[in-house]
Amino acid sequence: MKINILRIAKGKVSWADSAVEVYVKRIQHHWKTTEQTLKLAPKGDVLRRKQQESKQIMNQLAKGDRLIVLDERGEMISTEKFATWLEQAMNQGCKRLVFAIGGPFGHDPKLRNEAWKTLALSPMILNHELARIVLAEQLYRASTILYGGKYHH
DSSP: OEEEEEEESOSOOHHHHHHHHHHHHHHTTTSEEEEEEEOOOOSSOHHHHHHHHHHHHHHHOOTTOEEEEEEEEEEOOOHHHHHHHHHHHHHTTOSEEEEEEOBTTBOOHHHHHHOSEEEOSOSSOOOHHHHHHHHHHHHHHHHHHHHOOSSOO
């Protein structure tokens, strides 16, 4: 299975890029993982911005992809349950799992409705860079649950 992390952002943030890179390297032998940055919508009406950014995400999806949207209104789950989600996707023949981190105002409700799952990483709203680090770390932790390893106790 392949994993793609899509994020709406300005671009390079060296401290976060370095942290994400560490975890992505660790899971490459289990899941080919990529991260892609999509452009922020131009300033203006918040609803229009969310719609434009969500459309960019939808345009990246291929037939058969499973979309997991990161959103504070999502389901808060344990690491073990997260690993179960990944295992379920693999067992159901998912070729690519796509995680979407929205822009500063979040996702359009239509995108959330299209998602296979909606995930909240915390009851607190996280900075987008922290969210992507937490996601990458949890992907690595889930891989150690599913494939064995010493990282997850």
